[in-house]
Amino acid sequence: MSNEDQNEIMKTAADHGACKEKLGKCEEEKAEYLKGWQRTKADFINYKKDEVARLGEIARYGSEDLIKDLITVLDNFDLGLRALEKAGPVEKGIYMIRAQIEDILRKRGLERIPISVGEKFDPAVSEAIAEGESELDAGSIIEEIEPGYRLYDKILRPARVKVAKGKDTTNK
Amino acid sequence: MPKILGIDLGTTNSAVAVVEGGEPNILENAEGNRTTPSIVALSKSNERLVGLLAKRQAVTNPKNTIFSVKRLVGRKFGDPEVQRDKTWLSYDIREGGTGGIEVKMGDRWYSPEEISAMVLAKLKTDAEAKLGEKVEEAVITVPAYFDDSQRQATKNAGEIAGFKVRRIINEPTAAALAYGLNKQKNEKIVVYDFGGGTFDISVLEVGDDTVEVKSTGGDTHLGGDDFDKRIQEYLVSEYKKQEGVDISKDPLALQRLKEAAERAKHELSSAVETEVNLPYITSDASGPKHFLLKLTRAKLESLVQDLIERSVTLTKETVTAEAPKGAGFKLSDVNEVILVGGQTRMPAIQNAVKNLFGKEPHKGINPDEVVAIGAAVQAGILQGDVKDILLLDVTPLSLSIETLGGVATPMIPKNTTVPTSKAQTFSTAADNQTSVEIHILQGERPMAADNKTLARFILDGVPPAPRGLPQVEVSFDIDANGILSVSAKDKATGKSQSVKIEASTSLSKDEVERLRREAAEHAEEDAKKRDLAESRNQADNLVYTAEKSIRDAGDKISAEAKNAVAEKVDTLKKVKDGSDAEAIKSAMANLSAEIQKVGQAYYGPKDGGETKDGSGNSEAKSD
Numbered sequence: 001m002s003n004e005d006q007n008e009i010m011k012t013a014a015d016h017g018a019c020k021e022k023l024g025k026c027e028e029e030k031a032e033y034l035k036g037w038q039r040t041k042a043d044f045i046n047y048k049k050d051e052v053a054r055l056g057e058i059a060r061y062g063s064e065d066l067i068k069d070l071i072t073v074l075d076n077f078d079l080g081l082r083a084l085e086k087a088g089p090v091e092k093g094i095y096m097i098r099a100q101i102e103d104i105l106r107k108r109g110l111e112r113i114p115i116s117v118g119e120k121f122d123p124a125v126s127e128a129i130a131e132g133e134s135e136l137d138a139g140s141i142i143e144e145i146e147p148g149y150r151l152y153d154k155i156l157r158p159a160r161v162k163v164a165k166g167k168d169t170t171n172k
Numbered sequence: 173m174p175k176i177l178g179i180d181l182g183t184t185n186s187a188v189a190v191v192e193g194g195e196p197n198i199l200e201n202a203e204g205n206r207t208t209p210s211i212v213a214l215s216k217s218n219e220r221l222v223g224l225l226a227k228r229q230a231v232t233n234p235k236n237t238i239f240s241v242k243r244l245v246g247r248k249f250g251d252p253e254v255q256r257d258k259t260w261l262s263y264d265i266r267e268g269g270t271g272g273i274e275v276k277m278g279d280r281w282y283s284p285e286e287i288s289a290m291v292l293a294k295l296k297t298d299a300e301a302k303l304g305e306k307v308e309e310a311v312i313t314v315p316a317y318f319d320d321s322q323r324q325a326t327k328n329a330g331e332i333a334g335f336k337v338r339r340i341i342n343e344p345t346a347a348a349l350a351y352g353l354n355k356q357k358n359e360k361i362v363v364y365d366f367g368g369g370t371f372d373i374s375v376l377e378v379g380d381d382t383v384e385v386k387s388t389g390g391d392t393h394l395g396g397d398d399f400d401k402r403i404q405e406y407l408v409s410e411y412k413k414q415e416g417v418d419i420s421k422d423p424l425a426l427q428r429l430k431e432a433a434e435r436a437k438h439e440l441s442s443a444v445e446t447e448v449n450l451p452y453i454t455s456d457a458s459g460p461k462h463f464l465l466k467l468t469r470a471k472l473e474s475l476v477q478d479l480i481e482r483s484v485t486l487t488k489e490t491v492t493a494e495a496p497k498g499a500g501f502k503l504s505d506v507n508e509v510i511l512v513g514g515q516t517r518m519p520a521i522q523n524a525v526k527n528l529f530g531k532e533p534h535k536g537i538n539p540d541e542v543v544a545i546g547a548a549v550q551a552g553i554l555q556g557d558v559k560d561i562l563l564l565d566v567t568p569l570s571l572s573i574e575t576l577g578g579v580a581t582p583m584i585p586k587n588t589t590v591p592t593s594k595a596q597t598f599s600t601a602a603d604n605q606t607s608v609e610i611h612i613l614q615g616e617r618p619m620a621a622d623n624k625t626l627a628r629f630i631l632d633g634v635p636p637a638p639r640g641l642p643q644v645e646v647s648f649d650i651d652a653n654g655i656l657s658v659s660a661k662d663k664a665t666g667k668s669q670s671v672k673i674e675a676s677t678s679l680s681k682d683e684v685e686r687l688r689r690e691a692a693e694h695a696e697e698d699a700k701k702r703d704l705a706e707s708r709n710q711a712d713n714l715v716y717t718a719e720k721s722i723r724d725a726g727d728k729i730s731a732e733a734k735n736a737v738a739e740k741v742d743t744l745k746k747v748k749d750g751s752d753a754e755a756i757k758s759a760m761a762n763l764s765a766e767i768q769k770v771g772q773a774y775y776g777p778k779d780g781g782e783t784k785d786g787s788g789n790s791e792a793k794s795d
Binding site for chain 1 (some may be wrong): 193203215216217221225226227228229230231232322423425427451452455458459615
């Protein structure tokens with residue numbers, strides 16, 4: 001083999017090596033880009049799903065603030081009604097207006113949290129704002145001071161209750 | 173890629189955020205709230221409660237409801253701060269082994285970090301439920317003044333909760349990260365943090381890749397709650413003056429008043445006056461009593477003036493006093509001021525801070541969430557979410573083509589993330605038009621002549637046809653490098669032409685600013701020009717339609733009717749090239765009415781077969 005041939009072979013081998021190296025790098029880059037692309041695409045698909053869920057939430061809870069404000073009006077309405085009842089018989093129409101307001105709110109997903117005196121106080125749905133002496137067991141509800149409301153799955157406002165101290169309480 | 177949570181473990185409330193799709197977002201807890209009270213309780217039925225549920229039963233269970241545990245974490249029992257807090261905390265604390273603190277809940281004594289861990293564990297569970305995946309790692313924030321022992325205790329709390337704590341960072345540093353201020357070299361930053369129960373002031377200096385805390389100050393017993401209390405006291409005393417009744421003894425009345433005071437405080441951040449309206453607040457022998465009181469912003473400010481002044485004095489001291497008490501800076505040295513904590517929404521506080529430093533503070537991010545957001549940004553960096561290769565550019569200005577009447581019709585609006593593409597079909601403006609010119613523009617002005625021309629080309633060989641019939645699809649495509657390719661294709665013949673424009677997004681910042689400013693300045697006159705151009709286009713179209721209808725009808729309609737239409741057409745032709753849009757519109761209305769008369773007589777209801785101006789079928793400028 002002549003020197004020239006040998007040089008030629010060496011050169012081809014070197015080229016081959018360089019090519020291989022370049023290919024390796026390209027493959028590495030390709031894998032990285034593909035991964036990035038897949039991830040971005042997946043992120044986008046997931047984002048779309050999240051967005052649909054979020055829009056659903058907005059549709060459900062979009063009027064939350066308004067409903068919260070209206071609950072206060074409803075509370076005050078009840079306070080007024082109670083005061084009227086004390087003074088004498090109340091015109092039926094007033095109750096009908098109240099029912100109307102409640103009905104509108106119910107149609108928008110608002111539900112009153114049922115609370116009954118004597119049942120165990122549950123902080124998941126109610127808030128204790130006072131304690132009182134009672135014959136009932138410690139930790140029982142002795143009075144519902146303000147009703148609580150749920151908007152679909154969310155507690156919009158817990159029921160405000162008075163809880164029995166009981167005889168065995170260690171708290172002051 | 174597993175997610176890392178950013179957690180703001182606060183004295184009264186905590187928040188969690190995570191980077192998703194490159195953006196930090198607050199995660200709601202199981203109750204659907206963006207913050208979680210940092211409260212743990214052992215209920216009377218021996219159930220462990222954390223967050224809102226613990227708060228709801230606090231009144232009936234004060235000895236076993238642990239709040240503000242952050243005040244105790246990592247401290248020694250003999251610490252004067254701890255001795256001071258001991259006097260007002262409703263639960264029992266004692267000295268633990270090695271001089272630490274123990275907190276009693278139920279029958280057991282816990283270390284403060286165990287209690288913090290219970291809060292963190294709830295945050296973890298709720299975040300996992302929200303994300304739908306396991307989360308193992310977290311970045312947790314602590315006040316800048318926390319010493320090694322307090323930081324270690326916070327880290328321990330994280331580990332007890334099942335986290336691998338990737339980093340403990342300072343709350344003010346997190347706030348700076350949230351605003352992206354960590355990249356500004358050699359800047360002095362003041363973080364003014366007015367939370368619910370604590371007031372912290374921190375002075376930071378950003379160096380090369382580091383954020384150094386130069387000094388810290390504040391008052392661990394000054395917060396937004398003090399503001400609420402002041403309003404509440406004022407309302408009680410006013411009511412006593414008005415009605416002679418002390419309502420502070422009635423728990424329901426007090427509860428309603430407390431909420432009203434908080435609501436009034438919030439409302440007075442945006443309104444200058446609000447009304448506290450509490451009907452049937454109480455009753456006496458004379459019947460029910462109501463509470464109605466106007467509260468002005470000025471009144472609120474006078475109620476809390478001393479608290480604000482105190483915070484300003486402390487701020488000044490922390491910035492200007494010589495080390496170790498302060499940073500030894502001049503107030504004018506400070507480059508950036510950041511507001512943190514819900515109470516900083518109050519305009520009087522924002523003004524006080526602004527006046528002190530003579531510059532507008534940063535307040536764009538929700539001040540209750542900014543620390544958690546910053547922690548998530550740090551977590552995102554550790555998570556490796558922010559990779560250069562994924563940074564995508566946006567088009568700084570709208571890209572449009574010129575359509576009939578010299579109107580610039582946008583194809584790709586400004587701030588669209590690239591790569592992107594958009595295609596729209598246009599038509600011809602004149603009968604037998606065989607070529608269309610595609611004039612590509614950049615800018616926000618509605619008229620083509622006011623924008624920058626990027627390129628023009630001509631698509632010819634469109635087969636002769638009545639105007640509006642040929643369909644020419646124009647498509648814009650910008651690749652990730654900002655190279656814009658525009659092509660136009662005649663759908664009938666398949667003939668197409670295209671042009672490539674390099675660097676359509678690489679305008680200098682100043683140039684973009686100038687163009688946007690010009691667009692804003694000329695908005696009104698541009699709107700008029702556009703309105704005129706559109707009216708002319710519609711007039712042109714109507715003249716064409718009217719003349720065609722008359723021609724097509726031949727002798728099926730009376731000469732009289734034809735003349736009436738022709739007369740109205742002439743009137744419209746006279747005004748349509750003028751510059752009075754109103755005159756054009758009224759001439760158009762007259763002509764339309766006339767045509768309808770003819771139509772009713774001849775066709776019955778008019779059918780709308782002709783092309784109309786509108787999206788997807790505008791007419792390209794005739795060549």
